[in-house]
Amino acid sequence: MTDHMVNDVELAPPEVVRQAACDFAAALAETPQFSAFEEAADRLRHDEVAQHLIEAYQSKQGSLQVVLMLNTASAEDRADLERLREAFSANPSVVAYLRAQTELGAICQVANDVLSRHIGLSFAASCGPGCCC
Numbered sequence: 028m029t030d031h032m033v034n035d036v037e038l039a040p041p042e043v044v045r046q047a048a049c050d051f052a053a054a055l056a057e058t059p060q061f062s063a064f065e066e067a068a069d070r071l072r073h074d075e076v077a078q079h080l081i082e083a084y085q086s087k088q089g090s091l092q093v094v095l096m097l098n099t100a101s102a103e104d105r106a107d108l109e110r111l112r113e114a115f116s117a118n119p120s121v122v123a124y125l126r127a128q129t130e131l132g133a134i135c136q137v138a139n140d141v142l143s144r145h146i147g148l149s150f151a152a153s154c155g156p157g158c159c160c
Contacts, residue, residue, distance in 0.1 A: 055138065060131045067127035071120045080115035087111050 055061055071077055087108050094100040100108075115121055142150035 051138075055135070058131075058134060060127070060134045064124075064127040064131040067120070067124040071124045074118070074120040077115065077118045077120040080111070080118055081121070084108070084111040084115050 087104075088095075091100050091104055091108060094104070095108075139149075139151045
C-alpha cells in the first residue's frame with residue numbers, strides 16, 4: 028500500500044467509513060444469493076423434521092465426543108452416528124440451506140477479493156464479527 032493510499036484511509040471520517048460499510052451490507056442483502064439464504068434458513072428453522080434430525084445427530088455426537096476423540100467408539104456407535112448424519116444431510120431443508128449457504132459464501136468471497144485488491148489488504152481479516160449498521 029502506498030503512503031498516499033494510507034493517508035486517504037486515515038482522512039476518511041469514521042461516519043463515512045461506517046456509511047460505506049452499511050451501503051455495502053445493504054447491497055449484499057439485495058442479492059438473490061442473500062435472499063435465497065434467508066429463505067432457506069427460515070424454512071430450516073421451521074422444518075420440525077429437520078430440526079429433530081439435527082438435534083438427534085448433535086445429541087449423539089455430544090454423547091460420543093470423548094470416545095470419538097480417543098478413537099474408542101464402538102462400530103455400532105459410529106454406524107448410528109453416521110446414519111443420523113446421513114439422515115439430516117439428506118433432508119430437503121438441510122440440502123437447500125447448505126446450497127444457499129455455499130452460494131452466498133461464494134459471492135462474499137468474490138466481494139472480499141475485489142475489496143482486498145482495492146484497499147491493498149485482506150478485507151475479511153480486517154473485519155470483526157458482527158454488524159456495524
